[in-house]
Amino acid sequence: MIKKNLIIKKNCLCGGKLKKRISFNKLPIINHFKKIKTAKYPTVITQCSKCLLIQLKYSVKDELIFPKNYSYLNGDSKEKNDGYKLLISKIKNKNKIKKPTILDIGGNDGSLMGIAKQNGFEVLNIEPTDTAKIAKKNKIKTSQVKFNLVEAKNLYQKGNKFDFIVSTNFFAHTNNLEEVIKGTKLILKKNGTIILEIQYLYNLLKKNGFDSFHQDHKYYYSLNSLTKIFKVFDLNIYDAEFVKNNQEI
Secondary structure (H helix, E strand, C coil): CHHHHEEECCECCCCCEEEEEEEEEEEECCCCCCCCCCCEEEEEEEEECCCCCEEECEEECHHHHCCCCCCCCHHHCHHHHHHHHHHHHHHHHHCCCCCCEEEEECCCCCHHHHHHHHCCCEEEEECCCCCHHHHHHCCCCEECCCCCHHHHHHHHHCCCCEEEEEEECHHHHCCCHHHHHHHHHHCEEEEEEEEEECEEHHHHHHCCCHHHCCCCCCEEECHHHHHHHHHHCCCCCCCCCCCCCCCEC
16 A cells, blocks of 8 residues: 555656655654554655755655645635735736736635735636635635646646746645646746745755655755756746745745
């Protein structure tokens, strides 16, 4: 069962080989709040020899991290929603598009897209778990699907392209990073912008955040490694900043 659920990476998506750095032995999935014995998985931290991206060598399938009954809701966090309001405000101030289109990948209960909608954006929330039902109930346009290249092609064929595509930490959580980047690029307008929130490796190490290394996080980015990864797909980073909690960029 454990082997069936494991994905083993030999190379980085940039083509570089992975070098073992640290092993935390076997750890359970952190969101499984069970007192009974639960499955544990090898948690081995590697670094790409080419782009230097830190990542897991063995990772569990996405569905184990984000099951249909996933319980975490963005709307329960005041700090997170304050951050969303600030993000939408910055987008509006820096861009003068009359009716901007925006997509949130892994948008959970639609909290971010709800704020965007209130500010005149045409929105789409993509979320595979049942938290999507909350977004739909709140009249946020939502597709309860897993975002991948197939879904991106479906959107593209229907004429959907976006001025802004947002991902709040989803890029650290998915096993299908190559598909997600290719799909994102496909449905991004020519002068569009991808906005990512990621846990920043430098601060993680500086604060001895060893407890952040677990199966939920597949990738641990520095600005340098993220820049190199995006160049593989002919995408360029033109702006970066720390958010309020000084842990993510």
